[in-house]
Amino acid sequence: MRRMGLIALSMLATAAHAAPTLDSLFDETFARYRLPGLAVGVVENGKVVYARTAGETRAGSGEKIDADTLFKIASNSKAMTAATLARLVDAGRLSWTDKVTRHLPTFRMADPWVTREIQLRDLLIHNSGLRAGAGDLMLWPEPNAFTRADVLAGLAYLKPAYSFRSRYDYDNLLYIVAGEVGAAAGGASYEALVRREVFEPLGLARCRVGEFRRDDVGNVAQPHMRKDDRNVVIREDGAVIPEIASAAAGGIRCSLNDMLTWTRAWLDPATSDARSAGASGKPWLSRAQREAVWTAQMPMGLGARQRAWDKAHYSAYGYGWRLSDVDGTQKVSHTGTLAGMYSVLTLLPEKNVGFVVLINGDGGEARTVLNQALVKRYSAPDEGVDIAKLADELARDRGPAAAQKPTEGKREPVRPRDARAWTGVYEDAWFGSVSICPEGRKVIFAAQKSPRLKGAVLRVGERLLVDWDDASVDAEPWLDFTAADEAQPMTLALSHVDPEADFSYDYPDLAFKWVGACKASRRTSR
Known part of the structure; x- marks a missing residue:
């Protein structure tokens, strides 16, 4: 009986550390991160053993996501x-x-x-x-x-x-x-x-x-x-x-079935x-x-x-x-x-396993923890790694202040009359031209070839930044002008307000030079 008791305890311990089911990983990720849509699939030994979807193609539309x-x-x-x-x-x-x-x-x-x-x-x-x-x-x-x-x-x-x-x-x-x-x-x-x-x-x-x-x-x-x-x-x-x-x-673009x-x-x-x-x-x-x-x-x-x-x-x-x-x-x-x-495709060739995760929302952390939980399910199943454990570890890594962006101070729109020294049209050799010109009572930065890069110039303390009109453009730039002289026109450099901003907003590679004045506005600006 004593031996049977030890065996039972061993079985309970093993069960406690068993790999979570694929459904439990899917459900917890979808709920924890409140995703608009999620598609997950797993291949084992040449066969699709799991394919599941949830959510909508467009939130509130009723159009369900499926494997196609x-x-x-x-x-x-x-x-x-x-x-x-x-x-x-x-x-x-x-x-x-x-x-x-x-x-x-x-x-x-x-x-x-x-x-x-x-x-x-x-x-x-x-x-x-x-x-x-x-x-x-x-x-x-x-x-x-x-x-x-x-x-x-x-x-x-x-x-x-x-x-x-x-x-x-x-x-x-x-x-x-x-x-x-x-x-x-x-x-x-x-x-x-x-x-x-x-x-x-x-x-x-x-x-x-x-x-x-x-x-x-x-x-x-x-x-x-x-x-x-x-x-x-x-x-x-x-x-x-x-x-x-x-x-x-x-x-x-591909579907879950294709992937x-x-x-x-x-x-x-x-x-x-x-x-x-x-x-x-x-x-x-x-x-x-x-x-x-x-x-x-x-x-x-x-x-x-x-x-x-x-x-x-x-x-x-x-x-x-x-x-x-x-x-x-x-x-x-x-x-x-x-x-x-967000997407991820991971293969463990020596185990003949692969899995796909597709998300149509703010899913950076969801992708990270779900993919890692899937990896560990096959690479170290006895560890019993689940979504909560991984998410908690990421939260500890971020620290208490990471959830809040550093404050930049009071933001005030720049008035056109205060911007006369640096308004105009600027040119960069690879990005092309941008205008920084009065529109009504604001000064607007607008990129000629990239219409989403448009927004009001604001003053924050002694510095200037652009507040993009489009909320999905989430990396604001500082604007740093150098004064013109007889030999050189005014120049403009951009840098990230948030140093953790996505690197695809490659502001440091831009080198603008003033090439002309703004077109006259039909409205008087003050």
Whole structure:
């Protein structure tokens, strides 16, 4: 009886630390973070063992999210771009070591040596020497009027922050260049190329890239933000969803079903190869190129949380994938982040497991904890890691003051008569022109090619900032003017009010010069 009692206690202890169920992880995440919509799927041993959705495509609409709902997958598009290029390498149309100028003769970086030496592989592994997010204001916030030609031209004016190939720093613009290299070598636009090389052979029937009519496709999730303690739609799609410059870096949309098919294609090559081989009998992607995209190409920093949560020993970037280890097993993963849209795809190849999370709201922390709980469910099931435990750890890491932004003091709109010394039209070599001009009783900052970057100039103490009209543009800039003299016009530099702002608001890369006066206003301003 004593032995039976010990066995019972052991069983209770084991049960107490058992991995939580997939449903419990889903339910707790959805409820805790009050998400507008959530889609989660799991593949084990080549089969979809879990696919569940909740919420609405548009909060309050009654239109339920299902496994065919289209989400923006954001930077998970990068793996699809890399796969497209890998297919062209298999076809002999490209080599990873091709010089970029071989395919794009007019391509230029700020450093002529880098222009000559940069290879296709460099475009994919974040080693350019540019600061994180350099030039991203040509891509986001959407919509804007920047084209891929603008992106390629603008790169010549983005000054490096570090030496070429010396360190990892995340960038998006060079993925757009990679997409254009593929288009040149593949004989089709980037959009047509991805459809031909990825969507069609793998049967990703709902995935979309480029222009499409929203209502013809249907079932499209809209992004949300939290406002007044509720989910509010931001940057809602119009009737026609346009082709965008950022497609190769983060512009693809897919459903949960599509992403699970994509997951199976990587975990179970035989299945994807059988699906796509057709008359040629060739696999969708060769073993050599599968290995290439999952080979560590550029070391990444290993943070304290990654060491603690994953017991990780390394972190690196491959071609469109992040590579690391967790509890002694390989992890291949990537996240996707756009305003009001979050995604993550994680593979544990040695365990033949993969999972997808798609969110159409303010879901940064929800994505982090849910993905980590899913990882630990398979890498260390005896630890019994759940959503509450991970969320509490993140809260402790933030500390008591993290929930509040630093106060900037009293904000007062600048009156036009007090701004005469610095109003006018300013030009930046890659971003183009902005006007800082009177409108009624305010002074308004407005970017010519990025209409969401518009707002009133406010004075805070001795400093000036812009309060953007669009609440979804959540990174305010300080404005710092230098006085003009006979030799030089007035200049303007921007910097982040919140030092933790998303790096895609790359204000430090802007260098404006005054080029002209404001047009005369029809109204008298005081």
